[in-house]
Amino acid sequence: MNKQKLSSQSKFIFFTGGVISSVGKGLTAASIGRLLKERGFSVSVQKLDPYLNVDPGTMxxxxxxxxxxxxxxxxxDLDLGHYERFIDIRLHKESNLTSGQIYAEVIAKERRGDYLGGTIQVIPHITDEIKKRILLVAEKSQAEFVLVEVGGTVGDIESQPFLESLRQLRQELGRENTFFVHATWLPHIGATDELKSKPTQHSVRELRSIGISPNMIIARSDYPVHQSIVDKISQFCDVDSEAVIxxxxxxxxxxxxxILEDFHVADYIVKYFGLKARKQVDLSEWKRIIKAEEKxxxxxxxxxxxxxxxxxDAYISVREALKHASLNNDAQLEICWIHSGDLEKGDGLENLAxxxxxxxxxxxxYRGVEGKIIAARYAREHKIPYLGLCLGMQxxxxxxxxxxxxxxxxxSTExxxxxxAPVIDLMLEQRHITDMGGTMRLGLYPCKLTPGSIAQRAYQADLVEERHRHRYELNNDYRDILEQNGMLFSGQSPDGMxxxxxxxxxxxxxxxxQFHPxxxxxxxxxxxxxxxxVKVVIAEQEKAGSTVKTA
Incomplete structure (x- = not known):
């Protein structure tokens, strides 16, 4: 590829992981994105997932x-939730790229004859498609910083085409436009009560063997990290001491x-690219969040x-949304995780109580559905505040x-x-669909609110837009009888259907x-x-004259 053609106004930060998976690359990327945004820069993010599924929708x-x-x-991927929540941005489909998408596109081009009969190979065809999709994020977002996270761990077979693509991009875009952050794990040896940096050294060596040298290392640990460990990693991995975090x-x-701000991570990155912060950093909102959790x-x-x-993690956005609301209302949240299957067996009602x-x-x-219905009945009969999301509404x-x-x-006919009595039925436009992936009612749709309703009181608006993911809906044949018996349909599509x-x-x-707030x-x-x-939960709790219920 032509270097000039690849050049853009965007600076690229690539995140890789070593030693073990789930080391926190997504949270690191999201946090650094927030710190860059606080300095006045526009930010977009992309997750590269090595699995062959086109997307996680059927997983x-x-x-x-x-x-x-x-x-x-x-x-x-759920990491896009971290990106949106931390950076407070709205991402688009280009922000999640999988091996399945890449191979499907390359094979489709081959079938059309786009490659003029050539032999299709991982290099250059797969890697060129990956680079094209990464640059597309920069082109569409026009962001000054594009953060790209590679799923999995360095050394995984599945990740190799992505890492090779990033190596090529560093060469083509220039080192002055690219920055690599490598997140690793420092294991703790209980017998000697010490942290070990050797796995990090091996991980960096593996990364360098494919032509990538990290500019920064995020050393994750469950225990305090002594400066001697930082210096050792810096020396053996050829990374500045102030860039070992x-x-x-x-x-x-x-x-x-x-935490990352205290280590001047964003300052180091901004300086590397020869830039200066556009505004004074103000993290008072984040400090308020932490203070609310502590007191x-x-x-x-x-x-x-x-x-x-x-x-x-199957309910990570739900859990975080509950935390957000609890912090906003000065409440310490405890989630009681109840398996709906246990309710079906007659267990767990005391937990609801x-x-x-x-x-x-x-x-x-269908598995566990009857237990969820039991929970809804318990909430209705005992006047316990209840929030149902999508299936929870049904x-x-x-x-x-x-x-x-x-x-x-x-x-439900599902x-x-x-x-x-099919009170929940398949949506009309879903009845002739056979493919499972990406075929539901997905994405942002408008919702008109009923004046004087709880929903309208919560939103303080008459029309809102929310994200959906469902195939089934309330059967309109049952609207009247449900309304006659105490149910209010306080949010409807603008056409009322x-x-x-x-x-x-x-x-x-x-x-x-019906949507996913x-x-x-x-x-x-x-x-x-x-x-x-959460506001009503607290009000009802205070009305009952208690501060917390105990088992």
Whole structure:
């Protein structure tokens, strides 16, 4: 590729990981992105995932955690949630690139004859496509900094084409426009009570063997890192001592940007590129968040009823949105993770009773559904604040329908195609779709709110836009009877054809949304529905004359 053609106004920061996976590259990238934004620079981010799936949309949450949905409907890696929450930006489909997307595009071009009969190889065809997609983020966003995270660990076979592409980009764009951050892990040896830097040295050697030398090393650890370890890593890995950053596991997730700021990470990067900060750094909002967590006025316990609770990352945006709202209301949050399958067996009701609020998140498939319906019934009958997200809204609708119709078979056709009372049914436009990936109602859609409703009170607006990910909707044939029995459809599509929000009239807070509000929550700006939910939880708790419920 022509170097001049590749040149752009963007500076590229590439993030790689070593020693072990899940070392915190995504959080590091998100935190550095925030610090650069605080200095007045525009930032965009991209995640490179080595798996052959086109996107994580069809993957089990047990395999990959949460699927994070963007405005344009792209189903992406959960790290994009970190990027959006920390940097407070809205990303697009170009921000998540997988090996599956790359190979599908290259094979499609080969089938069309675009390569004029040539032999298709990883180099240059796959690597050229990867570079093209990375540069596309810079072109579309016009961001001054483009942060690119490579999933997995250096040494993985799957990551090699991505790393080779980054090596080529450094050569083609010039070292003055590229910067490599390598995140590693410092293992602790209990017998000798010491941290070991040798795995980091090996990891950097592996990286250098493919032609990449890191400019900065983030040394993650569960224990304090002595300066001698920093100096050793600097010496053996040929990285400036001030660019070896010991990042000890933080008790509060949102303190990571503050920790990196104390080590002048962004200043080092800005200076490397020959730039100067555009404005005075102001992290007072972040410090307020940390202070709120350290000195809460209230203690609240929220039951999160799901079927993937063994892996908390399956509900990471929900968890963080609850934290945002709790911090905003000066509350210490405790999440009680309840498996919906246990409720079906008659276990866990005592946990619901000991919680101040109940949240039922989204999901797919029949397993655990009846337990979620039990949770919705418990919230309705005991007047416990309830927030239902996507499937969680459908559960509260099915539960009420079963009660008023006196029909235990009222259901969704997703779970019982032969139900005699299909209160939840497949959307009309979904009925002839056979492919599973990327075919749901995805992305940003408008929602018109009913004046005087809880939803309208929470949003303080008449029209909002929210992100969706679903195939099934409330069957309009049942609207009237549900409304006659206390349910208010307080949010609808502008044409009135699709119910977006349902709430109970005679309840402190029982509200469900067909969309996923958790995707738009921010640490310093909690989502209105989560914020109102937590506010009511605290109010009901105080009305009952207690500060916290105990088991």
């Amino acid at each position: 089990s949450p047990y395999q990959h955690g949460e699927v994070f949905v963007l405005d344009d409907g792209a189903e992406t 010991p990042l000890v596991t933080a008790p509060v997730l949102y303190s990571v940007p503050l 809460p006025k209230h203690n609240i316990r929220i039951a999160l009823v799901g079927k993937y609770i063994e892996l908390h 000991n919680c101040d609020g109940i949240l039922v998140p989204g999901g797919f498939g 559960m509260m609708v099915i539960e009420l329908a079963r009660t008023i119709l006196n029909d235990p078979k009222a259901n 779970f019982d195609p032969q139900t005699t 699709l119910v977006e929000i349902a709430e109970m009239k005679d309840h402190p807070f029982m509200l469900g949304s 958790e995707f738009l929550s921010r640490p310093n700006r909690p989502h209105p529905l989560f914020n109102e939910f």
